[in-house]
Amino acid sequence: MAKSKGVIIQSVARAMDILEYFNKIKEMGISEISECMGLSKSTVFGLVNTLVNYGYLEQDSENKKYKLGIKLFELGCTVEKRLDLRNEARPFCEKISKAYGQTVHLATHYEGEVVYIDKFDMPDFPISYSQVGKRAPMSCTGVGKAMLAYLPWEYVQRFIVSKGFPLKTEKSIKTVEELKECLFEIRRNGYAIDDEEILIGLRCVAAPIFNHKNEPIAAISLSGMVNKMTDDVIKEMAKDIIDCTRAISNSLGCKKDN
Amino acid sequence: MAKSKGVIIQSVARAMDILEYFNKIKEMGISEISECMGLSKSTVFGLVNTLVNYGYLEQDSENKKYKLGIKLFELGCTVEKRLDLRNEARPFCEKISKAYGQTVHLATHYEGEVVYIDKFDMPDFPISYSQVGKRAPMSCTGVGKAMLAYLPWEYVQRFIVSKGFPLKTEKSIKTVEELKECLFEIRRNGYAIDDEEILIGLRCVAAPIFNHKNEPIAAISLSGMVNKMTDDVIKEMAKDIIDCTRAISNSLGCKKDN
């Protein structure tokens, strides 16, 4: 399932494949899992039973089906606290979201994917594709491209180019040349634009956040419907976003202005 | 490590023991883990390497140490969304917290322990023992006792009595008789009081939340310093908390008024 590097303990890998499955399908029984994963019922039962014992899965007493357990919430909270970036960024994101009345995303990257770690939605125009904790392709999002532009080319090569470009819409980046050109422009401007590349009708402006080692560890974006996001508006937004990301970067110990 | 029920897959159990460890000590190396768990370095390496491959652990590129990975944040967020209780309760908690200017906790229970799922802190008087995602003993907390009072006695027996009573302060419940007496009174009053039973100087009032099956699945508490929490104040607070928990219980499909 996952790209194996070095020693992989089969049963542990299978257990985590099962958890992964539950991240998509929230409730499943033993038979269902064993069918999906091509394992015998008894094997799955052993794994699931172990996961239940540790609180990673819970069994519904009514329909006997299993679901993700509260232990994952517990561990997830621990990780969340480590993301102190989130706390640093929160007031800035809130402010900018209110200022423009648009949705703001805060995201980090992990192995070539965007992971949303915070979101300030507009009640009247909620964006459903992004949810805190969820992933999205880097090449189709403003936040993703903003980070890619400042990541070493080996990273881009390894996690983006070699995997092929996911086509979310017909405007999504399709080739390496396109990507290179786009990243070059982002570095020149200091901000990234997503012009209906993940969802038709949606445009975003994003800028990267740097840590003390000057690595782009996150990004912030403002998203809105195409008709409201004219070139002039975007330019204005970009200024404010860059002010924000610079301030956050500084608070994380970043010295330079990228 | 954990109480084994049925088939337990050793390597999976060990992998989860490792994750558990990281929930306490945030950064560890291979040698450190292998020492703590009494396993050979190579065994630990295999497990850790598998966990890294799946994003459950991450290795710091500088000091080579490992820490909990972002995948846990991802799965934790999925679990969090399932806790729709949290969303239902949030406006009520916020309101009551503001009304009294005191800290409000929302907690559920799992295997005889309280798990905090939301918290509204007072900036000028933050309570540090409770953090979202963390656990606490049921017998020492208002929220815990409020739920225990309405849980079947087998539950109390199995998870509380048989485990012994944790003594957080000298006022913590020490005996079964004390507990029985206390739970009886909670049922009579409809609310629970924690009088410096988890932390000296802290008093709480709590009431349980019921689901559609009339099971006490959560509780809300108001906490404050002893001098502010006089008997009269507590009685007044109790009324408001019960109003809240009744409303939340109803929104979860609970018909009865307990």
Place this chain on the structure above:
DNA sequence: AAACAAGTTCGGCAATAACGAACTATTAAG
């Protein structure tokens, strides 16, 4: 009441995880 479906248990075989030792890499000390 019987047939079915889903969860759970059992026993035997062989794959696999565990271990110790050897090998790097990095850091501390002499």
Place this chain on the structure above:
DNA sequence: CTTAATAGTTCGTTATTGCCGAACTTGTTT
């Protein structure tokens, strides 16, 4: 600058342990 020490990683062997198929149990449907 050399050596020692510490921590991370790899390898090969062995028997432990996890895997499977089949049987058993429980509950539901026709």
